[in-house]
Each structure stands twice: as C-alpha cells, then as structure tokens.
Amino acid sequence: MNISYNWLKDYINFDLSPDEVAAALTSIGLEAEGVEEIQTIKGGLEGLVVGEVLTCVDHPNSDHLHVTTVNVGKEEPLQIVCGAANVAAGQKVIVALVGTTLYSGEESFTIKKSKIRGEESFGMICAEDEIGIGTSHDGIIVLPSEAKVGTLAKDYYNIKSDYLIEVDITPNRVDAASHFGVARDFAAYLNQNGKATNLNRPSVDAFTVNANEKGINVIVENNEACPRYAGITIKGVTVKESPDWLKDRLSIIGLRPINNVVDVTNYVLHEMGHPLHAFDLKEISGDTVYVKTLPEGTKFVTLDEQEHILSDRDLMICNDKEGMCIGGVFGGLKSGVTESTTDVFLECAYFNPTWVRKTARRHGLSTDSSFRFERGVDPNDTLYVLKRAALLIKEVANGSFVGEIQDIYPNKIENPIVELSYAKVNSLIGKNIDKETVKSILASLEIEIKKESDDQLTLSIPTYRVDVLRDVDVIEDILRIYGYNNIEIGESLKSNLSYQTATDKGYDLQNLISEQLTGDGFYEIMNNSLTKEAYYTDLTTYPSSQSVRLLNPLSNDLNVMRQTLLFGGLESIAYNRNRKSNDLKFYEFGNCYYFDVEKKEADKPLKEYSEEFHLGLWLCGDTTNNSWATPTQKSSVYQLKAYAENILHRLGLPLGKYEYEQFSNDIYSVALTLKTRNRVLGTLGVVAKKLLKQTDINTEVYFAELNWDALMKETKKHNVTFTEISKYPVVRRDLALLLDKNILFEQIEKIAYKSEKKLLKEVNLFDVYEGKNLPEGKKSYAVNFVIQDDEKTLTDKQIDAIMQKIQKSLEQELNAQLR
Numbered sequence: 001m002n003i004s005y006n007w008l009k010d011y012i013n014f015d016l017s018p019d020e021v022a023a024a025l026t027s028i029g030l031e032a033e034g035v036e037e038i039q040t041i042k043g044g045l046e047g048l049v050v051g052e053v054l055t056c057v058d059h060p061n062s063d064h065l066h067v068t069t070v071n072v073g074k075e076e077p078l079q080i081v082c083g084a085a086n087v088a089a090g091q092k093v094i095v096a097l098v099g100t101t102l103y104s105g106e107e108s109f110t111i112k113k114s115k116i117r118g119e120e121s122f123g124m125i126c127a128e129d130e131i132g133i134g135t136s137h138d139g140i141i142v143l144p145s146e147a148k149v150g151t152l153a154k155d156y157y158n159i160k161s162d163y164l165i166e167v168d169i170t171p172n173r174v175d176a177a178s179h180f181g182v183a184r185d186f187a188a189y190l191n192q193n194g195k196a197t198n199l200n201r202p203s204v205d206a207f208t209v210n211a212n213e214k215g216i217n218v219i220v221e222n223n224e225a226c227p228r229y230a231g232i233t234i235k236g237v238t239v240k241e242s243p244d245w246l247k248d249r250l251s252i253i254g255l256r257p258i259n260n261v262v263d264v265t266n267y268v269l270h271e272m273g274h275p276l277h278a279f280d281l282k283e284i285s286g287d288t289v290y291v292k293t294l295p296e297g298t299k300f301v302t303l304d305e306q307e308h309i310l311s312d313r314d315l316m317i318c319n320d321k322e323g324m325c326i327g328g329v330f331g332g333l334k335s336g337v338t339e340s341t342t343d344v345f346l347e348c349a350y351f352n353p354t355w356v357r358k359t360a361r362r363h364g365l366s367t368d369s370s371f372r373f374e375r376g377v378d379p380n381d382t383l384y385v386l387k388r389a390a391l392l393i394k395e396v397a398n399g400s401f402v403g404e405i406q407d408i409y410p411n412k413i414e415n416p417i418v419e420l421s422y423a424k425v426n427s428l429i430g431k432n433i434d435k436e437t438v439k440s441i442l443a444s445l446e447i448e449i450k451k452e453s454d455d456q457l458t459l460s461i462p463t464y465r466v467d468v469l470r471d472v473d474v475i476e477d478i479l480r481i482y483g484y485n486n487i488e489i490g491e492s493l494k495s496n497l498s499y500q501t502a503t504d505k506g507y508d509l510q511n512l513i514s515e516q517l518t519g520d521g522f523y524e525i526m527n528n529s530l531t532k533e534a535y536y537t538d539l540t541t542y543p544s545s546q547s548v549r550l551l552n553p554l555s556n557d558l559n560v561m562r563q564t565l566l567f568g569g570l571e572s573i574a575y576n577r578n579r580k581s582n583d584l585k586f587y588e589f590g591n592c593y594y595f596d597v598e599k600k601e602a603d604k605p606l607k608e609y610s611e612e613f614h615l616g617l618w619l620c621g622d623t624t625n626n627s628w629a630t631p632t633q634k635s636s637v638y639q640l641k642a643y644a645e646n647i648l649h650r651l652g653l654p655l656g657k658y659e660y661e662q663f664s665n666d667i668y669s670v671a672l673t674l675k676t677r678n679r680v681l682g683t684l685g686v687v688a689k690k691l692l693k694q695t696d697i698n699t700e701v702y703f704a705e706l707n708w709d710a711l712m713k714e715t716k717k718h719n720v721t722f723t724e725i726s727k728y729p730v731v732r733r734d735l736a737l738l739l740d741k742n743i744l745f746e747q748i749e750k751i752a753y754k755s756e757k758k759l760l761k762e763v764n765l766f767d768v769y770e771g772k773n774l775p776e777g778k779k780s781y782a783v784n785f786v787i788q789d790d791e792k793t794l795t796d797k798q799i800d801a802i803m804q805k806i807q808k809s810l811e812q813e814l815n816a817q818l819r
Contacts, residue, residue, distance in 0.1 A: 002253040003182050004038075005163035007271075011183040011200050014190060018163035021186070028189050029480045030176055031168040038162045040248045041132040047100030047111075048131060048153035049073065050143060056082075056089045061117040070095055070125065073150020081121035086139035092147040093140055094131060096124040103132060133157060162252050172467035174375035178273030181464075188444035188481050202271075204387035208401070215403020216284055216345045221292035223410055225315040226327060228350040229291050230382050230407040232390050233281065235343040237261060237399035246396060260396040261337045261344060264389055266368075273464075274348065274377050274385040275369035277317075277325060278393075279335045281343035286320030289345065291408075294323055301333045302326065302365075314359045315351065328356040328373035330365050346393070348386035350379035350413075361552055378464035379413045415448075415460040420471050422455055428475050431487050441481045447474065506712045510589055513615070513647055520643060522585040522617070527568025529591060530558040535567045535694070541665045548593045548609060561593035565616035566667065566687070566703055570695040573620055577697065583621030583635075589708065590614060615711075617643060617684075617704040620697075637670070637686055640702040644674070644684055651711060652720045653681075656753045660746050667691065674706070676714055682706035723790075730761065730788040733803050735810075736819040737781045741770070743814055748783060755809040756802050759794070762786035780819060 005018045016024065022032035051072040059065035059081065066087055069077040072095050080095070087093075096102060100111045102124075114121050128134030128141055131153070147156065167182060175181050180201065187199045215233030220226055239259050241247075247257040250266060257263050265276040279289075294300075296312040300323050308326075310316070315327035324335040328351035337344055357374035360366060383405065390401060426432045442449060442459065447468075451458035461468045468474060479487075514524060530553075536544040542563040553559035562568065565588055573584055592612050600608040619635040626632070648658065658681060661673045671685025684704035692701060737748070745765045752763045767782035774780060787794060787802055810816040 001167050001169050001177055003165045003167050003179060004249065004252045005165060006160070007162075007179050007249060007252070008165075008183055008186070010202075011180055012187050012190070013197050014186075014195065018165060022165050024189050025165070025167060025182065025186060027480075027483060027485070028185055029170075030173070030182060030185060033166045033168050036164045036166070038164050038252050039159070040162070040251065041157075041159055042103040043101060043108075043132070044161065045131060045152070045154040045157060045159050047097050048126065049095055049097065050147050050149055050151040050153065050156055051078075051093050051095035051125070052149045053087060053089050053091045053093060053125075056087055059117060059119060061119070065117065067119050068125070070123070071149055072097065072123075078122040079120055080123045080125055081116040081119050082125045082140065084125065084127070084140040086142065087125060091140075092143035092145060092149070094126045094143070094153055096126055096131070098122055100124075102126075102130055104130075164252060171375060174372055174377065174466060175273070175464045177372055177375075178269075179271050181273050184446070188441070191444045192441060192481050192483075202388060204384060204391060207387040207391055209404060210400055210402050211404055213402040214287075216281070216406065217288045218406040218408055219288060219290050220408045221290060222315060225293070225352045225355040226291045226349060226408075227352065227411065227413065228379050228382055228407075228409040229347070230349065230386050230405060230409075231289065231345055231347045232386060232405050233343070233345050233402050234390060234393055234399045235281070235402050237342060237344055237393065237397040239337060239339050239341045239397060243396055259337065259339065261341070261393055264392045264396060265346075268385060268389040268392065269368060269372075272381070272385050272388065273372060274381060275328070275372055276385065276389050277331055277335075277347045277369075278337050279317075279324060279345040279347065280337055280341045281345055282341075283324060283334050284319045284345055288320060289347075289406075290318040290320070291327065291349075292316060292318060294318070298323070300326065302330045303333055303336055304330075305333060308363050311359075311362060313355070314362070315355055317347065326359060326363070326365075327351050329360050329363070329370045330367055344393070344399075346386065346390055348382050348389070350377060350382055357552055361554065364555060376466035378462070379409075380463045382409075383407060413463055415463055416469050417450070418459045418461055418469070418471055418474055420457045420459055420474050422457075424471060425475050425478060428472065429479050429482075429487060433478070433482060437482070438478060441478050442474075445477055445481065447477075502712065502716070506708070509651060509712070509715075510708070513650065514587075514589070516646070516650055517587045517617075517643070520585070520646075522587045522643075525569065525572045525586045525588045527562075527565070527572065527588060527590065528558065529562055529593070530554075531560060531562045531567055532557045533560045536560070536563065539666050541667050546594050546596065548595045562590075563592055563594060564667075565590055565592065565614050565705055566691070567695075569616055569618045569703065570687070570691065570697060570701065573618060573701060574695045574697050577620075577699075582699070583623070583625060584618065585635075586616075586618040588616045590616070613708045615647075615682075615706040615708050617706075619643075619702040620699055635700075635702060637684070637702045640684055640704055641672070644682070644704045644706065647706065648674070648681070648711075650720070651715045653711075653715060655749070659750065660744075662744070668703075679710045679714060680707065681710055681714065726788060726790040728789055728791070728793050730786050731794055731799055733785050733787065733799065734766075735783050735785070735803075735807065737783060737810065738774070738778055738817040738819050739781060739814060741777055741779050743779075743781075743816075745781065745783075747814060748781065748810065748816075751809050751813055752785065752806050755806045756787075759787050759789055759802060760785060760806075761788050 018035045022035050025032045049072050051070040054069045054071055054077055056066050056068045059067050064083060066082050068080050068082055070080050071077045096111045098111055098113050101108050111124050125140045128136040169177050176185055184199060187197055190197045218229060218231055220229050239261055242257050242260040242263040246263050250257050250263060255266055261278050265278055269275050293312050294310055294316050298310040299307055300310050301307050316323040317325040317327050325331045351373050353374050353376045356370055360370040422435060446462050448460040449457050450460050533544055533547055536542050536547055548561040550559055569586055572586060576584055592614050594610045596608050619640050621635060622632055623635045624630050624633045658674055658676045663671055663673055667688060668685035669688050671683055673683050674681040682705050687701040687703050749763045752760060764784040765781060766784055769780040
C-alpha cells in the first residue's frame with residue numbers, strides 16, 4: 001500500500017525523515033519496502049523563475065515571432081524569442097532558463113541557447129501546459145503585477161515534494177490499510193520511544209441535516225451478508241473537477257482523479273480504510289435502496305462495462321426495479337456519479353467478509369473496496385466515515401444533507417474481550433516487561449483495560465483490530481511496539497541431540513537424485529500445486545470427483561489441487577516451445593492430492609483427503625541435435641525408461657527387484673507400470689495426444705511419474721554398496737531367439753536372471769526383426785548376455801554350462817527357438 005509522507009502528517013506530529021519513518025514502520029511489523037520522492041508537477045518546476053518583459057518588438061525575419069528582453073533578477077536581462085500572440089512589455093511571466101528540462105507526458109526536452117531566424121534566444125517564456133500547471137496553450141502565462149522578479153517558480157506556485165512510502169500490509173492487518181491506520185500504529189511507536197504525540201482524527205462535529213426534506217429510505221433484507229448499512233442523501237451538488245489539493249493527494253498514491261464526488265470517496269477510503277459508494281439519486285427509482293440478493297442467473301453490467309451472471313449468493317444494492325451495485329465489490333454501469341449528477345445518495349456499510357470474498361472470486365473482480373471488505377473493516381466507525389465523506393463532498397461540491405441518516409444496525413458487534421496474564425506475556429516474549437510498560441503499550445494501541453488484578457488484565461479490543469481475538473494476539477502486539485530488537489539474547493544455549501529420521505533420509509536421497517538428473521541434462525521445474533479442474537473433467541484415471549477443491553479459489557484456473565504432476569509439466573513445455581526452446585528434459589518433485597468421499601468419517605474430517613509426494617520426468621524434442629559427431633536423434637520412451645531405471649538403481653533397486661506391466665489409459669497412449677510384489681512405484685509412457693492438444697503441444701512428450709513415498713518405503717531396507725571393479729574379464733555371448741510376437745524382452749530378462757543369479761551381470765537387446773522369412777506370428781530377438789566372475793577367470797566349460805541353462809529355461813518357459 002502507498003502511504004504519503006505529507007498526508008501522514010495530517011494526523012500526527014513528528015519530525016522524522018521519510019527514511020526514518022519507513023524504518024520505524026518496519027520495526028513494528030508494517031514492512032516498508034521503499035521510499036520514493038514524488039513531485040505533484042514532474043520536474044518540480046526546477047529552472048523556472050518569475051521574469052518581467054522589458055521590451056517586445058516584432059522579429060525582423062518573421063511575421064509572428066517577437067524579440068523580447070526579460071529581467072529574471074540577474075545583472076543583465078535576457079534576450080528571448082517568443083511566438084506567443086499575447087506577449088507584451090510590462091508583463092510578469094514564467095521563464096525557463098537555459099539548461100531547464102521541461103516535460104510533456106513521458107517525453108522531455110532541455111532549453112538550450114539557440115538562434116531563431118537569425119536572432120539569439122537565451123530561454124523560453126512558458127505557457128501553462130508547457131510547465132505542467134494547466135492545460136491551456138492559448139498563450140504565455142501572465143502573472144499578477146505584484147509577482148516578484150527572480151522568484152523561483154516552485155516557490156511562487158508553492159510546489160512541495162512528497163515522499164511515497166510503500167508499506168507491505170500482511171493479510172491480517174487490514175486495520176493498517178489506510179493513512180489513519182498507519183498513523184495510529186506510528187503514534188503508538190512514537191509514544192513508546194520517548195516522542196510523545198497525539199493522534200488527530202478529523203472532526204465531523206459540523207455535520208447537520210435538513211430533516212424537513214425527505215431523503216432516500218433503506219431496507220436491508222439480508223442482515224447476514226450486510227450486518228450494518230448507513231447512507232445519507234445529498235442534494236444540490238455540483239460535480240466537476242476536484243480542487244488541486246484533492247487531486248494531488250490521489251495522484252501521489254497512484255490514483256487517477258475522476259470528479260470531485262468520486263474523488264472524495266476514494267480519498268476517504270485511503271484515509272480511513274473504509275470503502276464508500278456514491279449513487280446518482282436519479283437512478284434510485286422508488287426512492288428506496290434495497291440490500292438483498294437477486295435470483296440466480298440475473299445479468300448485471302458493472303462500471304467497466306463487463307456483464308456478469310449473478311449468483312443467488314451475491315449481495316446486491318438495488319432500487320425497486322434492478323441491481324445498482326455488487327455490495328462491497330463493484331458499482332453498476334448506471335449508478336455512478338457523472339457531471340450531469342445533481343443529487344447523490346452516499347453509502348457506507350459493513351459487509352460480511354465471507355460474502356464479499358466469495359463474490360469477488362466468483363466474478364474474478366478485485367477492487368480496493370473488496371480488498372478491505374473481505375478482510376474485515378470496522379463496523380463501528382461506519383457513521384463517522386459517512387459523515388467525514390459527506391462533509392468533504394459539501395466542501396468541494398456544495399450540496400445539502402436532507403433527511404435523517406439511514407443506519408440499519410440490528411445486532412451491534414461488540415468489542416472482543418480477552419483475558420491477558422502477565423506471566424504469559426513474559427513467558428512468550430522471553431523477557432520480564434514492566435507492568436506499567438505493558439499497560440502503556442495497550443493504551444497507545446487503543447486497547448481498553450476493563451478490569452485489572454495483580455497478575456491479569458481483562459481487555460476490550462477495538463473492532464477495527466480483526467486480527468486480535470486471543471491473548472497471544474495481544475502479546476504479539478505488545479512485542480512489536482515494545483521492539484523486537486529490545487529482547488536480549490541470553491548467554492546460555494540449550495540444545496538437544498537428534499538422529500536422522502526417515503524424512504531426513506528421504507530428503508538426502510531427493511538431493512542425490514536431483515544431482516543425478518541435473519548431471520543427465522535435466523532442468524528442475526516447480527509448478528503450482530493449484531491447477532484448473534478442466535484438466536480432470538473428462539479423465540477416468542484422475543476423475544474430477546477425486547479433486548480436492550478450494551472453497552475460495554483465486555480464479556477458475558486455480559480452483560483444485562493437482563492429482564498428478566503431468567499437467568504442470570505440460571504447461572512448462574508449452575511455455576518453452578512457444579519461445580523456440582524445443583528440446584526439453586524436465587524433472588519435478590512435488591505433492592499430489594486426492595479426495596475419496598467413500599473414506600469419509602463423521603468424527604475424522606480429513607479422513608477422505610490424502611497426499612502423496614511424487615517425482616515427474618518429461619522428455620520431448622531431440623536428444624542430440626546439430627552435432628558433427630553424431631546424427632540428430634529424437635527423444636524416445638526408451639530413453640525415459642533408462643533414466644527411470646537409473647533412478648531406481650541409484651536408490652538400491654537394481655533390475656530384477658521390480659518388474660514392468662504394460663497398459664494404456666487416457667493419460668498415456670502406450671505405458672508401463674513399475675511395481676514390486678508389494679507396491680506400485682510409478683508409471684511411464686507416451687502422453688496421449690488428446691492431452692497434448694489441450695496445451696497446444698504438437699510433438700510427442702514422454703512422461704514418467706514415480707511415487708516417491710512408495711520408493712522410500714521400498715528402499716527402506718535396501719542399502720547401496722560400492723565394490724571394487726573386478727580384475728577378471730567379462731564374457732559376452734549372443735543368442736538369436738525366435739519367439740511369439742506377444743513376448744516382451746522383459747520376460748527374457750527375468751528368466752535369464754532367474755536361471756543364473758550370481759554370474760550373469762547384464763542382458764541386452766541389440767536387434768529385433770519381424771517380417772520376411774519368419775513364420776507367421778513370430779519375431780526374432782538378438783540378445784547379448786554379459787557373464788563375469790569377480791573372483792576368477794571363467795572357463796569355456798563354465799560359460800557353456802551357463803548359456804545352456806539360460807537357453808533351456810527360455811525354451812521351456814517361452815517356447816523360444818534358436819535361429
């Protein structure tokens with residue numbers, strides 16, 4: 001939030017510099033991210049002075065230019081060539097000296113000594129729009145005769161710099177989302193740091209109404225959504241451009257002035273933190289405002305000319321025919337104040353934060369008003385804020401207040417009561433703070449002590465402090481005003497010895513695999529756990545019914561928790577390919593979330609929810625490209641399989657400890673499941689084209705998703721060991737096998753390892769042939785077997801015995817034949 005340094009001084013007296021104020025606010029929990037000097041007129045009128053035109057004659061070489069001499073308070077007058085029709089001797093004018101920079105929007109130019117049609121010019125006599133004090137370009141500025149020559153223009157126009165302090169408001173501190181709210185906290189800081197000061201709240205004592213004339217009536221039909229609604233009718237206003245002081249205040253904090261009435265509502269919003277809305281009275285047909293909901297499906301057009309379909313849970317401010325405003329969120333197209341408006345109805349209300357938040361999310365709307373209402377404004381300052389805004393409207397737009405204030409507040413919201421123990425204060429803070437200091441801090445925070453004993457206080461919390469409901473909240477407030485830096489660190493250190501847990505081991509292995517994948521050329525990605533439900537709408541593998549839904553989603557694209565890492569990776573691939581990065585290898589560690597209504601138990605509200613930690617791998621594009629050493633090679637699912645196997649091997653699950661099972665579903669067009677006897681470890685395969693089309697990817701993508709939690713359980717009893725490289729040679733033997741077409745290489749691999757468990761080191765497939773010269777329904781596999789004894793050199797007799805054993809097993813179990 002942007003806070004004006006000068007505006008802050010309206011409510012509190014202090015002599016700290018802007019940087020010191022920023023540091024003080026940060027120390028009490030209102031983190032100031034930066035301080036920026038702001039000028040109401042760009043350039044601050046630097047280099048401009050008041051001058052007097054001494055002589056003015058026609059330019060000898062032009063029929064519209066004039067040659068003047070101007071006294072600017074220096075020893076010699078300046079010769080300036082001027083083209084304005086209204087320039088004349090004896091005038092007091094504004095002069096831009098040589099070297100002055102003038103601004104026009106984002107563009108600028110510097111005044112230089114020049115020669116115009118043969119006559120030298122040492123400056124420029126300025127018009128309003130040329131220096132930014134107005135929009136007129138009809139002629140030069142002519143000042144009153146009493147203007148003093150040589151006066152700096154910034155002093156003549158009383159141009160003052162301001163400083164913008166950018167304060168980062170945490171979601172729980174909506175009470176500080178205004179200048180007065182920040183001033184309130186800052187005053188507490190000053191009073192506790194030896195700089196006694198008073199907080200000055202603008203008076204509304206001048207507010208009076210003309211009760212003889214009838215104003216707008218208010219009927220609140222939904223007190224749950226609107227616990228309090230107040231309004232006043234103001235007639236005879238003149239809607240026009242706001243005065244400079246009001247425009248400057250809004251411009252400084254980044255708001256665009258609109259007209260005097262709307263500007264007042266925006267000013268008071270940023271002054272007091274309580275939103276208001278001004279309605280054009282002629283749009284309130286029936287002279288009654290109804291606060292209610294409208295039927296589901298009702299269409300409503302907001303001020304930005306966007307049509308919205310209303311829910312029956314959207315609170316509306318209505319006339320007797322239609323809705324005029326979405327309560328606490330956005331005004332309607334017809335209800336706004338324009339230059340033709342003569343009478344207004346000014347609204348100030350307290351809307352239920354939950355209703356406002358859900359409505360704002362439902363329609364994708366985020367405004368200054370909804371930001372504050374959905375976090376909770378003060379219901380008990382409604383009348384004060386209404387009167388403050390009404391008096392300002394009367395000041396800048398005239399008008400009179402007619403009819404009594406309408407204030408519908410059937411169930412008053414009382415101040416929360418909190419019991420505070422001194423012992424708990426000292427225990428949580430870690431220091432014994434004097435009781436009088438505690439009470440002084442509470443008083444500076446406007447927290448009233450209702451009852452007091454030797455060891456405990458009964459406190460009444462102001463309703464604007466929506467974040468203070470427990471004693472620990474009060475203690476946090478005491479600490480931030482007392483000063484975190486005032487809590488000393490003791491000389492003793494207490495520690496305990498801890499042992500590595502399964503979580504620690506899993507984290508170490510995660511780092512190990514990350515390094516391995518990074519070494520293989522993968523890039524780690526991190527995607528949002530929130531995703532859009534549309535991804536799961538037509539899936540059976542991950543049905544939408546199993547999605548964990550958010551009650552208050554930020555948008556329709558972030559309304560459920562992800563069930564798989566797949567879609568986040570596809571979005572990352574699409575993003576990179578759209579930027580001409582086509583050859584991609586990604587990995588991601590992340591949680592996936594599931595909902596199963598059948599597991600629901602009344603006394604266990606989280607029973608139907610579950611969470612798993614997964615590892616995802618993605619491949620697409622070329623694995624080698626534009627290399628002199630190797631030809632271009634496309635990525636393939638076999639590469640992905642190798643990367644997945646290397647991960648399992650590194651975790652202590654070598655080939656033979658797990659098996660593959662082929663399948664296909666609506667996620668993959670071709671896929672394998674990796675599993676052991678006890679559990680499924682993951683899946684890998686070719687992503688279905690339907691899913692690629694959803695993310696506009698026009699190439700094959702290979703995806704593997706490993707269940708890291710299952711892997712950690714499976715590897716719990718497996719240890720990775722390291723042995724010396726054998727001194728004895730390996731022996732390679734090949735078999736060309738004729739097999740049925742449905743036989744997978746995995747089956748050959750399993751049978752081979754089962755036949756020779758000790759000496760068989762590797763089984764590799766190096767050729768597959770199907771077609772001519774083979775019997776119908778058959779294919780040929782060329783398989784290489786690597787045999788090695790780590791203790792001695794193998795003899796031919798031993799090797800032959802091993803190969804015969806493997807061959808016999810293959811013949812018996814797979815009906816294999818040697819070619």
